[in-house]
Amino acid sequence: MTALAAADVTVALDRTQVVKTVSCAVRSGGWLALLGPNGAGKSTLIRAIAGLVAYTGTVTLDAVDARTMSSRERAKVIAYVPQEPVLPPDLTVGQYVTLGRTPHLGYLATPGRHDRERARAAMERLDVARFATRRLARLSGGERQRAVLARALASEPRVLLLDEPTSMLDVGHEQQVLELVDTLRKDAGLTVISTLHDLTVAGQYADTLVLLDGGQVVAAGSPATVLTKPLIESVYAARVSVITGSDGHPVVAPRRSPSG
Amino acid sequence: MRTPLRTAAILGMTAACAAALAGCGSTASDTTSTASRSTAASAAASTPSAAATFPMTVKAGNGAVTIKTKPTRIVSLSPTATEDLYQVGAGSQVVAVDNDSNYPAEAPKTSLSGITPNIEAIAKYNPTLVIAAQDNGGLVAGLTKLGIPVLIEPAVTTLGAAYAQIQQVGQVTGHAAQAATLTTSMKRQILAAVTKAGSAHQGLSYYWELSANPFYSATSNTFIGQIVGLFGLTNIADKADKAADGGYPQLTQEYIVTAKPQVIFLADNEAGDGGQSTAIVAKRPGWSAIPAVQDHEIVGLNDDVASRWGPRLPELVAEIAQAIERAAAQPTASPTL
Amino acid sequence: MRRRIALVAAAAFLAVAVLVAAFVGAADLNPLATAAALLHLPSGLDPLDRAVLFQIRLPRVVLGALVGGLLSLAGAGYQGVFRNPLVDSGMLGASAGAGLGATLAIVYLGGTGPGTVPVAAFVGSLAGVAAAYATGAAASKRTVLGDGVATLLLAGIAVGSFLTAVQTFVLQRSASDIATVYSWLLGSLSAASWQQVTTILPYAAVSSLAILLHGRHLDVLSVGDEEAQALGLRPGVTRAVVVAASALAAASAVAVSGLIGFVGIVIPHVARRLAGPSYLSVLPLSALLGAGFLVLADTLARTVLSPAELPIGVVTALIGAPAFVWVLRGTSHVET
Numbered sequence: 001m002t003a004l005a006a007a008d009v010t011v012a013l014d015r016t017q018v019v020k021t022v023s024c025a026v027r028s029g030g031w032l033a034l035l036g037p038n039g040a041g042k043s044t045l046i047r048a049i050a051g052l053v054a055y056t057g058t059v060t061l062d063a064v065d066a067r068t069m070s071s072r073e074r075a076k077v078i079a080y081v082p083q084e085p086v087l088p089p090d091l092t093v094g095q096y097v098t099l100g101r102t103p104h105l106g107y108l109a110t111p112g113r114h115d116r117e118r119a120r121a122a123m124e125r126l127d128v129a130r131f132a133t134r135r136l137a138r139l140s141g142g143e144r145q146r147a148v149l150a151r152a153l154a155s156e157p158r159v160l161l162l163d164e165p166t167s168m169l170d171v172g173h174e175q176q177v178l179e180l181v182d183t184l185r186k187d188a189g190l191t192v193i194s195t196l197h198d199l200t201v202a203g204q205y206a207d208t209l210v211l212l213d214g215g216q217v218v219a220a221g222s223p224a225t226v227l228t229k230p231l232i233e234s235v236y237a238a239r240v241s242v243i244t245g246s247d248g249h250p251v252v253a254p255r256r257s258p259s260g
Numbered sequence: 261m262r263t264p265l266r267t268a269a270i271l272g273m274t275a276a277c278a279a280a281l282a283g284c285g286s287t288a289s290d291t292t293s294t295a296s297r298s299t300a301a302s303a304a305a306s307t308p309s310a311a312a313t314f315p316m317t318v319k320a321g322n323g324a325v326t327i328k329t330k331p332t333r334i335v336s337l338s339p340t341a342t343e344d345l346y347q348v349g350a351g352s353q354v355v356a357v358d359n360d361s362n363y364p365a366e367a368p369k370t371s372l373s374g375i376t377p378n379i380e381a382i383a384k385y386n387p388t389l390v391i392a393a394q395d396n397g398g399l400v401a402g403l404t405k406l407g408i409p410v411l412i413e414p415a416v417t418t419l420g421a422a423y424a425q426i427q428q429v430g431q432v433t434g435h436a437a438q439a440a441t442l443t444t445s446m447k448r449q450i451l452a453a454v455t456k457a458g459s460a461h462q463g464l465s466y467y468w469e470l471s472a473n474p475f476y477s478a479t480s481n482t483f484i485g486q487i488v489g490l491f492g493l494t495n496i497a498d499k500a501d502k503a504a505d506g507g508y509p510q511l512t513q514e515y516i517v518t519a520k521p522q523v524i525f526l527a528d529n530e531a532g533d534g535g536q537s538t539a540i541v542a543k544r545p546g547w548s549a550i551p552a553v554q555d556h557e558i559v560g561l562n563d564d565v566a567s568r569w570g571p572r573l574p575e576l577v578a579e580i581a582q583a584i585e586r587a588a589a590q591p592t593a594s595p596t597l
Numbered sequence: 598m599r600r601r602i603a604l605v606a607a608a609a610f611l612a613v614a615v616l617v618a619a620f621v622g623a624a625d626l627n628p629l630a631t632a633a634a635l636l637h638l639p640s641g642l643d644p645l646d647r648a649v650l651f652q653i654r655l656p657r658v659v660l661g662a663l664v665g666g667l668l669s670l671a672g673a674g675y676q677g678v679f680r681n682p683l684v685d686s687g688m689l690g691a692s693a694g695a696g697l698g699a700t701l702a703i704v705y706l707g708g709t710g711p712g713t714v715p716v717a718a719f720v721g722s723l724a725g726v727a728a729a730y731a732t733g734a735a736a737s738k739r740t741v742l743g744d745g746v747a748t749l750l751l752a753g754i755a756v757g758s759f760l761t762a763v764q765t766f767v768l769q770r771s772a773s774d775i776a777t778v779y780s781w782l783l784g785s786l787s788a789a790s791w792q793q794v795t796t797i798l799p800y801a802a803v804s805s806l807a808i809l810l811h812g813r814h815l816d817v818l819s820v821g822d823e824e825a826q827a828l829g830l831r832p833g834v835t836r837a838v839v840v841a842a843s844a845l846a847a848a849s850a851v852a853v854s855g856l857i858g859f860v861g862i863v864i865p866h867v868a869r870r871l872a873g874p875s876y877l878s879v880l881p882l883s884a885l886l887g888a889g890f891l892v893l894a895d896t897l898a899r900t901v902l903s904p905a906e907l908p909i910g911v912v913t914a915l916i917g918a919p920a921f922v923w924v925l926r927g928t929s930h931v932e933t
Contacts, residue, residue, distance in 0.1 A: 050827050075829030086821040090874040095816070102817050103829035108810055110877065155828070360773065375772035473788030474780050474906065500905040513653045513787060515623035515904030517645065534777075535707055545790045546652030549645035 003028050004049070004159055004191060009057035011041070011048050018044045020215040021057065026208055028062075031185060031192040033206035035199060035226070037236050041215040042195040043083065046163050049193065050080040061159065075103035079157035083164040085148050089137035093147050096136055097123050100154030122154040123147075126180065142173045149177070153184065160185075162194035166201075174198075178205050199252040200245075203227050211235060223250055318428055321412035322400050330434040331389035331409075335382055337374035338393035341413055342367050343570035344426050345391070347442055350433035356385045363564065363572075379403065389432065415569060417483050422569040423447070442571060449574035453581040454490050461584045465494045467521035467552070471528050472536045475511045482507040483569060487577060488525070491584055496521050517546055523587045524552040525580070527567065529560035552587075559583040603872040607885035611662065614889040618658040618896040623904045624649045657789035660853060661895040662888035664786070665860055667801055667850040669887025670880065672861025673868070674808045674843035677815030677876050678836050679746050686847045686861025689753035689840070693760035694725020695851040700764045700778050704771045714781065715793075715852040721760075722848035729756040730840065745822065745833070783908035784855035786895050793853045800849040807842035808880060811835060815876035857910050859917030860887055866924045890916075 005025040011018050019041040026032035034042040048055040051066060051074050059066040061077055069077075079100070087096070100122065101115040111119075123129040126146040131139060139147060145165070152160060162181070166174040182205055185192050196202040202209060203223035211219040211226050213235045219226045227250040229242045238254060245251040315328040335356045336342040342361035345354055357367045358374040372381055374392055379402035382390060390403055390410040403410045411432065416422045423443040430439020466488060470476040477497040478484050485495055485507065496519035500509040526541065528534030538558040547553050565576045619635065620628050626646055633640035634650055642650065671686035679688075687693075698721020702714045733752030737745045768775055814835045817825045822832040847861070868882035891909075894916060898907040 047823075052823055052826055070829075071826060071831060072829035075827060078827075080824070080827035082824060082827075086819075086824060088819045088874060090869070091819070092873070095873075095875055099817055099820065099828065102813075105813070110813055373772065376769060471777060471780070474785045474908070475787055476780075500902075509905040510787075510908075511904055512623045512899045512906050514649050514899070517649050517653060518624040519904075520645065530707075545656070545792070546648040549648040 003062055004193065005058075005060045006045070006049060007058045007060070009045065009048055009055050009059065011044050011053055011055045013044065013053070018215050019048065019055070022212070022215070022217055023057075024208075024210045024217065024220055026191055026193060028191055029185065029189050030208060031182070031194070031206040032208045032210060033202040034193070034195045034210050034212060035202055036212035036218075040212040042212055043163050045212070046080075046161050046193065046195060050074075050078055050161050052080070072103055075155065077157060078159045078161055079152035079155050080161045081148055081152050081163065081165060083167065087136045087144060087148075089135065091136050092133050093123065093128055093136060093139070093150075094119065094132040096147060097128075097150045097154050100151035103155050118156065119150075119154045122150045125153060125184070126150040141168065142176065145169065145173070145177055146180070149180065149184075153188075157190065159191045159193065162192065164195050164197060167197055174201065181205075199227055199232065200250070203249045203252070204247070227252055313434065316432070318411070318432060320428065321414045322395060322410065325409055325411055327389065327409050327432050329388070331387075331432065333386055333388045334433065335372070335385050335387040335390045336361060336367075336392075337372060337377060337382075337399075338391055338413060339363070339374075339564070340393065340415075340425075340568040340570040341391040341429060343568065343572060344413075344429040345433065347571040348426065348430040348433065348435040348439045350429070350435050353433055355387065379406070383408070391429070415483070418486065419450075419483075419573075422483075422573065425569070426571065446571065446574050450490070450577045453574065453577045457491055457581045457584055459492070461587065462492045463494055464491075464523060464584060464587055465496055465519065465521045466523040466525060467496050467516055467519070468525045469528060469536065469541075470508065471534055472541075475513065475516060476508055477511050479507045479509065484527075484566065487573070488580055490577070491580065493523070493584065513544075513546065517550055520549075520551050522551045522555070522557060523583055524550075524558045525566075525583070526558065526560045527563055530563045534563075555587065557583060557587045600872050600875075600878045603868075603878065603882055604885070606871075607868075607882050607889070611885050611889035611892070614892040614896075615658055615662065618661070618892050619650075619655065621896055621900055622649075622654050623899065624654070626650060652790070656791045656794055657786050657895065657899075658892055659794050660789040661786055661892040663794065663797065663801055664850040664854045664857070665864075665891025665894075666884040666888035667805065667846040668857065668860040668891070669864040669868075669883040670805055670808050671843040671847040671850070673865035673876070673880055673883040674811075674815075674839045674846070675861075676865050677818060677879075678839045678843075679750055680819060680821075681746075681750070682866060684750075684862070685858070686843070686850075687856065687858070688757075689729040689749070689844070690725030690756040690760055691722045691844055691847045692725075692851070692856050693757040693764070694728075695719070695722035695848065696778075696782060696856065697721050697725075697760045697764045697767075699781050699855075700767055700774075703777050703781070704767055704774050715796075718855075719848045719852035722851050723844055725756060725760055726840065726844035726848075728760075729753040730837075732756055746836075749836075780908070781855045784857040784910040784913075785906075785908060786854055787899075787906060789853070797849040797853055800845055804842045804846035804849065805884065808839060808846065809884070811839050811842075812876040812880045815839065815880075819874070819876075854909075857891070857913055859913045859921075860891060863917045863921050863924065864890060867920065870924050870927055 003026065007023050008021045009019055010021050022045055024032065034045060036042050044053060047053045049059050051071060066074055098111050098115065098119045101111050101119060104115065105111065120129065123132060126149050128143060128146050128150055131143060136144065136147065166177055169177065178201065181192060184190055209221065209223055209226040210217055211231065218235055219231055227242055229240060232240050232252060239257060241253050241255045243251050314330055315326060317324050317326045332353050333355045334345065334353050336345055336354060337358045339361040342357045343363055345351060346364050346367065355368065356370045356372060358372045359369060360374060361367055361369060375396060377397050377399045383406055387408055390408055392399055392410065392412055393414055395412050400410050400412065413425045416425060426443050427439050430436045468478045468484060470478060479497045479501040480489050480495040481501065497509055497511060500511055501507060524541065526536055526538065528536045529538065538560050541558050542553050552558055559579065561579055565572050620631055624646065630640045630642045631650060634642050634647060668686045675684045675686065675688055676682055695718040698717035699714050702717035706713050729752045732755065733749035736752060737748040768778060814830060817828055817830045818832060818835060825832050864887040865879055865883045868879045868886055872878040872882055894912045895909055898909045898912045901907060
C-alpha cells in the first residue's frame with residue numbers, strides 16, 4: 001500500500017504558474033479527489049504527479065522522491081489515465097491492454113506468457129475479456145472506458161491517477177465506472193487520485209477532497225468539511241445549496257435564483 | 261577561284277563516285293548516295309547565290325530568315341555552329357560563343373548558355389547574327405523583337421543535313437565558297453576512310469554507349485548510327501528500338517552481354533562526362549565474356565567530336581574506322597549476330 | 598494465428614518472386630540449365646551465359662530484394678514514429694538530400710567512376726535527415742505545438758523543399774547534366790553488382806535490425822507521446838533511434854538504386870491490411886513484402902520492353918497506385 005504526498009508542487013506552463021505550491025497527501029488505499037473550476041490546475045497537477053510535466057517541489061511515493069525514479073520505475077508504480085485517452089481504432093482490445101505491461105518489459109523484450117496472463121486477468125476484472133480480439137473502434141463508449149481501465153490495471157500499479165474518468169459518461173455509466181474503481185481499490189489495495197467535476201459524486205466516493213482555485217489549495221479534508229456552501233459558492237461563483245443525503249454524504253445542488 | 265558551275269560539276273562527280281564506290285551493304289550506300297545527291301542538289305541551288313551576296317533569305321530551323329548585310333558581329337550559341345564558323349573562315353566575324361563551345365581554342369568563350377539563353381546578355385554583344393541549335397526560352401521571339409536575325413541550326417539526323425548546315429553557315433557569313441570546299445573535303449575524307457576500311461568488317465556487331473547506369477544506346481536510325489552504318493556494321497540496339505525511344509533505348513546489361521558486340525564505342529568515357537573509361541568498362545562484372553572486351557575492342561571516343569555534327573565529322577569517322585579495322589583483323593571476329 | 602500466416606505467406610511470396618526473377622531475363626537462358634547452374638550442378642551453360650546469370654542477373658535480384666526491404670522498413674518505421682500513414686521513406690529530407698548529393702556529384706565531379714554518385718547520395722540522404730531533425734528539435738523548443746512530431750514533419754517538408762531548390766539551382770547552371778541527373782532520379786537497378794550488395798549489406802543489416810527491434814516501442818508510441826511516457830517509455834529516445842535507423846536504411850537503398858517511389862508508403866499499408874496495426878507484425882511483414890514486390894517490379898521493368906528497360910520508378914507507380922486504392926478501400930479508418 002502506498003501513500004502519496006505532494007509538497008509545494010509548482011508547475012509553470014508558458015511562463016504562467018498554473019499550479020502554485022500545492023501540497024496534499026493521500027494514505028495508502030485512500031481515494032483523493034481533486035476539485036475545482038475549469039482552469040484551476042487539476043489536470044496539470046495530476047500530470048505533474050505522473051511525471052509528464054516539469055515541476056518544482058516534491059512528490060513522494062511511500063516517502064521515496066519520485067524524481068529519483070526512472071520513468072520506467074515510476075510507471076510500474078503509477079498508472080495514468082488521461083481525460084481523453086488515445087485509442088488506435090484498429091488495435092484489438094487484447095493488444096491495447098497488453099500495452100499496459102510496458103513498464104515491466106525490458107528495452108528489447110516482448111510480452112511473454114506472464115505478461116499475457118496479467119493482461120488477461122485485468123481484462124477479466126473489467127469484464128472486457130470477451131472483446132479480446134475485437135478492434136477498439138467496434139466498442140461502445142462504456143466498453144472502451146473499461147478497456148482503458150483494464151490497461152491501467154494490467155501494469156499492476158499501486159497508484160491510479162484518473163483525469164476526469166467520467167466526464168463523458170451518463171449517470172448510469174458513471175456510477176458503474178466509479179463503483180468498479182472503488183471495488184478495485186479495495187480488492188487490489190490501490191491508492192486512487194482522481195479529478196472529478198461532479199461534486200456530489202466526488203463526496204460519495206473519495207475520502208479526501210482537495211479544492212483548488214487558481215492553482216492554489218483553497219480547502220482540503222473530508223467531504224463534509226470541503227463541500228460547504230460558502231466555499232463552493234465563492235470558488236465556483238455559483239449558487240448552490242448543500243444538503244446531507246440519506247447516506248450521510250453531502251449533496252450539492254445547484255440553485256436557481258428566483259426569476260422576476 | 262573556281263566558278264560556281266565547275267564547283268557544282270565537281271560535287272556532282274564526287275557524288276557519282278561515292279555512289280559507285282560505296283557499293284557495300286545496301287543501307288550504307290543508300291545513305292551515302294542519298295546524302296551526296298541531296299547535298300549536290302542543294303549546293304547547286306545555293307551556290308549561284310553565293311555570288312549574289314546580301315541581302316539574302318535562307319530557310320533555317322526556325323523558318324525563313326532574312327539577313328540584310330554580311331554579319332560582322334556573330335554570336336554562336338551552338339558548339340557545332342562555332343566549329344562551322346571557324347572552319348569556313350568566318351572566325352574573325354565572331355564576337356562571342358557559348359560556354360560549351362570549346363573548339364577551336366581561339367573562339368571567344370563566354371558564359372552565355374545555349375541551353376538556357378539570356379536575351380539581354382546576348383544583346384549586350386550587339387550581334388548582327390545569332391546562331392543556336394535550339395530555340396529555348398523564347399530565344400527567337402526575343403531576338404526578333406530586338407531586330408537581331410537568328411538562325412536555328414538544330415541537331416541533324418542525316419549526313420546530308422550536316423553538309424547543308426555547313427553550307428548555310430558559309431552562305432550567311434559570306435563564305436559560301438569556303439563552305440563548299442569544306443564539305444567536299446569532308447566527303448572525300450569520309451569516303452576515303454570508308455574505302456580504306458575495306459569490306460572485311462561487314463556485319464561486325466557494335467554497341468554504342470551514350471551513358472552507363474542506366475545504359476543508353478543509339479540505334480542505327482540515329483545520326484550517329486548512320487555514320488557507323490557507313491561501314492556496314494550491325495547495331496545491337498536495333499532490336500530494342502520501340503517507337504517511343506526515338507532511337508535512344510535504355511538497354512539491360514543482360515542484353516548487352518548476350519548480344520556479344522564485337523566493338524564497343526564509348527561516348528561517355530571522358531572524366532567530366534561519365535568517366536566510363538575503357539578500363540572501367542572492361543572490369544564491369546559479367547562483361548569479360550563479351551568479344552569486344554576480350555579482344556580489347558573498346559573505343560573511347562572524344563566525347564565532343566562524337567556529339568557534334570560539324571567539320572570534325574571526318575575525325576569521328578576515322579576513329580571509328582581505325583577501331584573497325586583492328587576488330588576485323590581479329591581472328592575471333594565473326595560476321596554473324 | 599493471423600500474424601504467423603501472414604509472415605509465412607509473405608516469405609513464400611518473396612521466394613517465388615526471387616525464383617521467377619532468376620529464371621527470366623533478356624538473355625533467354627534455358628530454365629533447366631539455369632536451375633542446374635543455381636544448384637551448382639553441371640549445367641551446360643557456356644561461360645557467357647554463366648557470367649550473365651551469376652554476375653549480372655543474380656546480383657540484380659538480390660539487390661532488388663534488399664532495396665525493397667529497406668525502403669519498406671524505413672517507410673514503416675517513419676509511419677510508426679510519426680503516427681501518420683501518409684509518411685514515405687523519403688520524408689525528412691531523405692530523398693531531397695540524396696537527390697542533391699547525386700546532382701552535386703554528377704555536375705561537379707562528372708560522376709566519375711562507380712563510387713562517386715552512390716556515396717554522395719548516401720551522405721546527402723543522411724545529411725538531409727540530420728538537418729530536418731535539428732531544425733525540428735530547435736523549432737519545437739520555441740513553438741506551442743505540444744506535439745513534437747508535427748514540428749518534425751513540418752521541418753522535414755521545409756528542409757526537403759530547400760534542398761530540392763538548391764538541386765534545381767545547381768542543375769540550371771549546368772543544364773547539360775539534366776538528362777543524367779533525371780535518369781538517376783527515376784531510379785534503376787541496371788548497374789547491380791555483387792560489389793554493390795556487399796557495400797550496403799552492413800548498413801542494411803544494422804538499420805534493419807534496429808528498426809525490427811523497436812516494433813513494440815512503436816506500438817506503445819501509437820497511444821501518443823504523453824501516454825507512452827506514462828507507460829515508462831521515453832518517446833524522444835525511441836523516436837531518435839527509429840528515425841536514425843530508418844534514415845540509414847533509406848540512404849543505403851537510395852545510394853544504389855536512385856529514388857524509387859511508392860514502396861515505402863504502400864507496402865506498410867498492405868502489411869497492416871493483412872496482419873493488423875501492431876508493428877510487431879507490420880515491420881517484418883513490410884520487409885518481406887517490400888523485397889518481393891521490388892524484385893517483381895524490377896523483373897517487369899527489364900522484361901516487358903525487352904531488351905529495353907523501363908525505369909523502375911514507373912513500374913512501382915503503375916502497380917503501386919491501384920494497390921494503394923485497394924488498401925484504402927479496405928481500411929476502416931485512417932488516423933492522421
